[in-house]
Amino acid sequence: MRIGILGGSFDPPHNGHLALARAALEHLALDEVLFVPVARNPLKRFRPSKASHRLEMVRLMIEGEPQMAVSDLEIRRGGKSYAVDSLIELNMARPADYWFLLGADALKDFASWKQPERLLHLCRIAVALRPGQELEPVLRAVPAELRSMVDLVPMPPLDISSTDLRDKLSSGKAIARWVPAQVAAYISENHLYGS
Ligand code: ATP
Ligand code: MG
Numbered sequence: 001m002r003i004g005i006l007g008g009s010f011d012p013p014h015n016g017h018l019a020l021a022r023a024a025l026e027h028l029a030l031d032e033v034l035f036v037p038v039a040r041n042p043l044k045r046f047r048p049s050k051a052s053h054r055l056e057m058v059r060l061m062i063e064g065e066p067q068m069a070v071s072d073l074e075i076r077r078g079g080k081s082y083a084v085d086s087l088i089e090l091n092m093a094r095p096a097d098y099w100f101l102l103g104a105d106a107l108k109d110f111a112s113w114k115q116p117e118r119l120l121h122l123c124r125i126a127v128a129l130r131p132g133q134e135l136e137p138v139l140r141a142v143p144a145e146l147r148s149m150v151d152l153v154p155m156p157p158l159d160i161s162s163t164d165l166r167d168k169l170s171s172g173k174a175i176a177r178w179v180p181a182q183v184a185a186y187i188s189e190n191h192l193y194g195s
Contacts, residue, residue, distance in 0.1 A: 001096035004033040010084040011048045013061045016158045023155035035070040038081035082114040087122035090126040098123035104132045104138040120149045131157040169193035
């Protein structure tokens with residue numbers, strides 16, 4: 001089995017996350033992409049929305065996607081979420097070939113992750129460029145001897161982030177273009193992000 005792990009705050013999840021998952025399925029010939037919402041991102045200062053909301057929004061977003069699933073393993077573990085801990089757990093529970101999927105903005109912090117070398121014994125990294133980014137400077141965050149563990153996932157650039165969406169929602173702007181309809185409905189029914 002070839003499995004991609006897509007970690008993130010998903011606060012809220014959006015079409016950029018879906019596009020990354022689809023591109024990885026295709027270009028890495030994965031069997032599955034597993035979305036893993038963090039309990040807390042150790043590198044983010046702001047508290048995320050309630051885990052139950054983020055989990056439910058991801059579940060709604062991937063409903064009807066046969067090769068996508070969501071796991072609450074980091075939310076159940078609680079505290080700061082580290083990729084290496086999750087990959088250890090996943091490799092034990094379900095031995096497979098794993099790729100940790102990310103946007104290049106997230107790879108820039110690679111050196112400050114917990115046990116980055118150990119992580120690269122447990123999975124490969126697959127990185128997609130976000131608009132305006134180039135691969136070379138992004139790869140410099142990864143020690144030279146580990147760069148062969150990084151695969152590029154080509155995807156059409158989608159200029160959207162959860163931060164943009166939270167801003168749009170709190171100022172009453174429409175987000176329908178950027179999130180699946182089920183997610184937009186959940187946000188408005190639950191009055192999330194000041195909507
Ligand atoms: P925030 O603005 O809150 O950081 P985000 O849109 O970056 O939100 P995250 O939950 O932080 O979303 O992202 C999870 C993963 O998805 C990260 O690796 C991030 O780089 C990647 N990602 C998010 N949006 C895109 C996008 N538009 N294109 C490519 N990758 C993306
Ligand atoms: Mg982000």
